[in-house]
Amino acid sequence: MKALEQAQSTNDYASQINILYMLGTHRAKDGSKQGAEEALEVTDCWRENETATDFDPCIIQVYNQAFRLAKMSGSEMEGPVEVEIALLNFSLGNQNEAMDRFESGLRKYLIDPQRAKNLNPKILLQFFLMLNECYYNLKAFQRGIDYLLDYMSRLNTVGAGQGMFPNLILSVGEMCFLSAQYEACVEHLEGSAGIVNELSPDMRWLYYNYLGWAYVRQKKFKEALPILLKFVEVAKVR
């Protein structure tokens, strides 16, 4: 706590943000009693005999405090802190808030092209996994399609995260299918030549499944046939 007090006394926003971020993350991820208590103390949330679940709104306050400081000081931590807020909302079941926060936070990851290039695609994809779950649960398919396409375009602009494209395109195709936009589903899946080979072998069946059935729904049976045959082949050897 001394470190935080010190940072506050010298108006060192970056240190304050980092400390708050770590406190929140420590509590949220590890469930550490000490981390939680420190975080709660910072936000005056401490009450006796609180249950672990009751701590969560307090943790959000820690993150919100960090987020406000990051925004005010133009810190590069704004994105990561907002994604943490999204994660917490997601785990609390606040899907709408989580969706907004993920979208906003993930965009901020790309503000600095150099930093964007250093991002770990696997971690980013985990965030997208949860964001997509929000889209599915809220049936916000069109919003999801628009966001993912926009995100891919931003990734292209900064020249980062190309390895995520197959998964993101597959998600776009899936959401097009689930929202009965079969033509668009085919367009995205067929239009991204070669993505099927970049997908992990265990996921290729999904590509063929959505593509084949999108053709079937459009009564384009000749086009559907080879894709469905491929699906059966891939699905059966798994």
Added chain:
Amino acid sequence: MYLQTIEVPEGTVLDSLEQISAIHDILGDKDAAVAAFKLALAEVRKINLQEKPILGIKHYYFLGIFSVNRLGDPVQAKELLETAYIVAKRMPDFPWHSVAVDLSDVKYVMKDRDGAAAQLNALLQETNVDDEITIKVLYKLARIHSEMANKSKALEIYERLVEKVRTSEKSVLPEPLVAHRVGKLYLLTGNLSKASHFLKLAQSDETDPELKSQVGVALTAVKAQAGERQEALKGVEELVLITENSITKDTVPIGELKTDLGEILLILGEYNRATEEFQKVTDPTVINLHKP
């Protein structure tokens, strides 16, 4: 989005194999359709019906209907539909009635009329059968009895059917169509008052020219058989007018109408006119002698 291996959900491969078979059939490749069907068949047998009854019913039912309608294999269809039926029937609140109707259809296609009738009769004993299903069951059962020359039973069921159609809010079969069938059947049994009663019920439909002409013919035949000569001849003239107006319009099957008219004229002793009408059946200038 998926980051880890996810299992292919049970039934997904089967869905695709069924679709592949259907597409081959649509594209006219029967052999490929049968080959894919066989693969689907092997796949459906893997379903644990105790654990996944709904999935089982869905696919056994689909493959059963597919094999009779698309592949012309009622024997295979019967086995598949019977499985779907057994699984469906032991599930509480499952709508198994329509599966039973389809199973009776397959038995009917296999010329097993007794089996089909037994299946339908069992359904009639059930309570809470939807009106739509009851109407279908009565109609099919009446048809079977009629074909088995069991006219009195057929008529009894047809009368129940007319009543059901009249009182039901679900119009699966139009009442005039059913009434026409009942009326004609009574005409064949010689019960002219009942025939007349039901044929007059059938007259309520003004929208179907073919049915209207058929009902007109049957009513005229009733009058002819009842000895109401003048009334019957008047009916004949009206029908002749209909046939002349319909020759170029293709609204009624002229050939059948002329044949029926000829038969009525024979009853009335109008042999020359009857011959004329019969001859017109083979007239090459009449284009719509028989409807497809």
